[in-house]
Amino acid sequence: MRNPPALLAMGSLLAALWCGRAAAAPDTVDFTDLTWTEIRNAVQGGDTTIILPIGGTEQSGPYIAVGKHDVRALLLARRIARAAGHALVAPVVAYVPEGGTTPRTSHMRFPGTISITPATFRGLLGDAAESFRVQGFTRVVLIGDHGGYQKDLRTVADTLNRRWQGLGAHVLYVPAYYDVVPGAYATWLRQHGHAAEVGMHADLSDTALMLALDPDLVRVQALRAAPLPDAAQGVYGGDPRRADAALGQVGADMQVKATVAAMQHDLTGRNAP
Numbered sequence: 001m002r003n004p005p006a007l008l009a010m011g012s013l014l015a016a017l018w019c020g021r022a023a024a025a026p027d028t029v030d031f032t033d034l035t036w037t038e039i040r041n042a043v044q045g046g047d048t049t050i051i052l053p054i055g056g057t058e059q060s061g062p063y064i065a066v067g068k069h070d071v072r073a074l075l076l077a078r079r080i081a082r083a084a085g086h087a088l089v090a091p092v093v094a095y096v097p098e099g100g101t102t103p104r105t106s107h108m109r110f111p112g113t114i115s116i117t118p119a120t121f122r123g124l125l126g127d128a129a130e131s132f133r134v135q136g137f138t139r140v141v142l143i144g145d146h147g148g149y150q151k152d153l154r155t156v157a158d159t160l161n162r163r164w165q166g167l168g169a170h171v172l173y174v175p176a177y178y179d180v181v182p183g184a185y186a187t188w189l190r191q192h193g194h195a196a197e198v199g200m201h202a203d204l205s206d207t208a209l210m211l212a213l214d215p216d217l218v219r220v221q222a223l224r225a226a227p228l229p230d231a232a233q234g235v236y237g238g239d240p241r242r243a244d245a246a247l248g249q250v251g252a253d254m255q256v257k258a259t260v261a262a263m264q265h266d267l268t269g270r271n272a273p
Helices: 004-023 036-044 068-084 118-134 147-163 175-179 181-197 204-213 220-224 245-271
Strands: 049-054 087-089 139-144 170-173
Touching (some): 049 068, 049 118, 068 087, 068 139, 068 245, 118 139, 118 147, 139 147, 139 175, 139 245, 147 170, 147 175, 170 245, 175 181
Parallel strands (some): 049 087, 049 139
16 A cells, blocks of 8 residues: 555645746746736846837838838847846837828828827827836836837837836837937948948838848738839838848847847946946
C-alpha cells in the first residue's frame, strides 16, 4: 500500500507547480493581452510607462491598405516597449483627423479614410491618458505615425502636464518617432541612390516601411504597375516601385532608436539631481 503522506506531499507539489504556471503573465507588452490583475501586478512591479500608439485610417495609393498607419504604429510600439523596458503598449488609436467631410478634403476625398475633428481627437487622447494615470502609470508616451496631427499631440501633452502637476505622472510626446521618416531616413535613402524616389505620401519610404513591417498590406502587383506619382491616385511625390523590405527596415530601426533615446533622455532628465 502506498504511503498516504507521500502521496499528499506529491499532490501539494504538483498543485504548487500548476498554480505558479497559471499565475505567470504571458510574454507580451500588449495592454489588451493582459488581465486586469496582470496589469495591476505589472504596474506594481515597475512597468509604469504606457506607450500610446496613434495611427490613422487613410488612403495610401492603390497599393497600400488603409490600415497602414495603425499597423506600423502598433508593431513599432511593441519594439520600442521591449527595447526601452518597463513599458506596456496601449491599443492603437485608429480614428484621427484626416480632412473634412462636408466638403470632402485631404484624404477624405478617397474611399477608405475615416476622419474625426481635431477637438474630438484631442479629447479622446486626453481621456485615454487620464485612464492610464489613475491606474498607476506614471508616464504616457505619445507616438504618432501620421504627420497631420503632430501639433495636436504636442497640445495634448502640454495640457495634461499642466493639469497633472504634483500628481506624479507626466506625458511624453516624442516628435522624433515621426520626424525621422521625412528627416534622417529620407536623407539616408537619397544618399543610397533613391533621391528621385522620395516623396511625401505613398512614396518609396512609405511603401518600404510597410513591406518591412507587414508586407501583406502591400499589393505587390499593383505596386509594380504603379504610374509615376499621381495625386488623383493618392500618391504625392516620389516613385514607390523599387521599395523593398530591406530599405524599410532601415527606417523602422531609425524610428525605434530615436524613440527609445527620447524615452531614456526623459527619464535621465527627470531623475537628475
